[in-house]
Amino acid sequence: MIETKMIREQYKDDYIELQKQWRKHSKELFLVGKLVYWAYWVSKYAEKCKDVEERQHLFSLKNKAMLLLAKSKHTQIRKYVPEVNKKLCRQHYKIMKSKHRNICWFLDAYKQDLLECESCQMGEEQYYNLYSLAIIDNLEKEKKKLLYIFYNPYLLLSEQFPVLEELKSVKHFNGKEYGTIRASGKGTVDLDLEDGFSVKLIVKKFNQNYEELREYFSA
Numbered sequence: 034m035i036e037t038k039m040i041r042e043q044y045k046d047d048y049i050e051l052q053k054q055w056r057k058h059s060k061e062l063f064l065v066g067k068l069v070y071w072a073y074w075v076s077k078y079a080e081k082c083k084d085v086e087e088r089q090h091l092f093s094l095k096n097k098a099m100l101l102l103a104k105s106k107h108t109q110i111r112k113y114v115p116e117v118n119k120k121l122c123r124q125h126y127k128i129m130k131s132k133h134r135n136i137c138w139f140l141d142a143y144k145q146d147l148l149e150c151e152s153c154q155m156g157e158e159q160y161y162n163l164y165s166l167a168i169i170d171n172l173e174k175e176k177k178k179l180l181y182i183f184y185n186p187y188l189l190l191s192e193q194f195p196v197l198e199e200l201k202s203v204k205h206f207n208g209k210e211y212g213t214i215r216a217s218g219k220g221t222v223d224l225d226l227e228d229g230f231s232v233k234l235i236v237k238k239f240n241q242n243y244e245e246l247r248e249y250f251s252a
């Protein structure tokens with residue numbers, strides 16, 4: 034317990050430091066940074082959440098954030114379009130789960146099997162296409178650094194987001210989102226959520242910062 038408390042204190046200190054850096058740059062980066070920080074926590078919790086209702090709620094918050102963040106000049110939208118992208122049949126889904134690897138690995142490694150499987154070929158089209166949202170800190174090319182990266186199902190955002198033909202493909206894709214949580218910029222992935230903030234606090238902070246950024250864009 035003591036350890037958890039110390040880790041939370043460290044997260045808090047780092048968050049304060051990150052806000053200072055963002056604020057120095059611009060008001061927009063300050064507001065974007067704060068929302069995206071909490072959206073990252075929301076996304077991490079959503080991935081791990083076992084409760085269906087809560088999980089859906091967290092994913093809907095994430096979705097909302099993506100739509101708002103898309104308006105910022107700090108956001109770059111790209112696409113991930115696997116060669117095989119129809120929804121897997123039940124049997125292949127089971128096989129995928131048993132491999133304990135991410136979906137993009139499976140789609141590639143089992144490409145031939147999936148193309149030959151009649152049930153898979155009847156699956157929903159474009160199912161595994163993704164949009165990636167990268168948040169960068171600096172708008173100058175030489176100085177820019179990646180702060181966050183999110184992946185979102187194409188089918189969920191396709192009505193509001195650019196058509197795929199207009200977008201570049203992601204350079205690397207390993208299925209994992211990325212977030213600057215540490216002020217040092219290091220060790221930001223694979224957070225042990227036991228040591229993170231409570232979901233209640235995360236949602237509260239998310240909502241506050243969502244409203245702030247929404248107001249900024251509608252001003």
Ligand SMILES: [Zn+2]
Nearest residue numbers: 122125150153
């Ligand atoms: Zn199949």
